[in-house]
Amino acid sequence: MAEPDRMHPTLSDGVVSLRALEAEALLHSFIVIAEDDPVGQLAIQELGDAVGQLTWATDQSYQRRGFATRAVRLATDYAFGALRLDRVQAEVDARNHPALRIAARAGLRREGLLRGYRTIEGERHDRVLLARLASDPGPETQAGFIGLVNSTLPRTRLIAHVVIRDSQGRIMLAETTYKTDWELPGGVVETFESPREGAARETWEELGIELPIGKLLCVDWLPPWRGWDDAVELLFDGGVHGPELLSRLTLQPREIRRVEFCTLEQARERCLPGTHRRLVAVLGAPEGRVLYLERGAPPGSTEPIF
DSSP states (O other): OOOOOSSSOEEEOSSEEEEEOOOBTTEEEEEEEETTEEEEEEEEEEEETTEEEEEEEEOGGGTTSSHHHHHHHHHHHHHHHTSOOSEEEEEEETTOHHHHHHHHHTTOEEEEEEEEEEEETTEEEEEEEEEEETTSOOTTSHHHHHHHHHHHSOOOEEEEEEEEEETTSOEEEEEESSOSSEEOSEEEOOTTOOHHHHHHHHHHHHHSOOOOOOOEEEEEEEOOBTTBOOEEEEEEEEEEEOGGGGGGOOOOTTTEEEEEEEOHHHHHHHSOHHHHHHHHHHHTSOTTOOEEEETTBSTTOOOOOO
């Protein structure tokens, strides 16, 4: 890339050029040139504290040819070099998937969703915030590629529950304070926590007891529901215990009203249909087999989860 003049830069990567317009205070505007024709516009707005905001647009007849990606890369390099910015960011309409791809391919990592952030034609619209830091490895490097892909991957929740049984084959279920259906001990696995660690921690927090977390019994995928995104639920074996276990528990009063060892028929009455199906499948599985389920049933089932 040619070394730019900060006041009147012309930037080029050999395919796309940015031709500077008359600069305004803290606003750097460019015409995007490709194949000797103007194909779009781009601007860098300095926001203060070494942060710049990128905006761009490509004429419709020149879209989907890679020109915008090259232009955003050029502008980002210029912002870090000549303008000495530490951060370059962009706000993209969440519905504008081509623009989101352009930003990612140019090295901007997805950081979050700004809900209802802009009003367009009288309606509130979500915006995706993407950014690249001067210290980030370039998108052409392995580290930079991993950072980009990792920032855009789905954030599927991971849930770990524990199947605790008594000598009669009944299952320990908990009545919670925040919903009407009963559940197994356990809960959502925290960031950078292993599923087994999450199961042990949640059991301790809810029941006030440390139990050995045994083998994996089941992997179950759950679709989105009531505002929750999809999730993967893992069921671990919590062992077989005598009735004295209940007297050793110290329940978390903000979350757990009571716990009981329940038969599958009682579980049917107290749990969601998908939870009950999952328990039936786990208890009926051959010894040593780890089940894979979807919605509490074998893949392809049309039974309701809730």
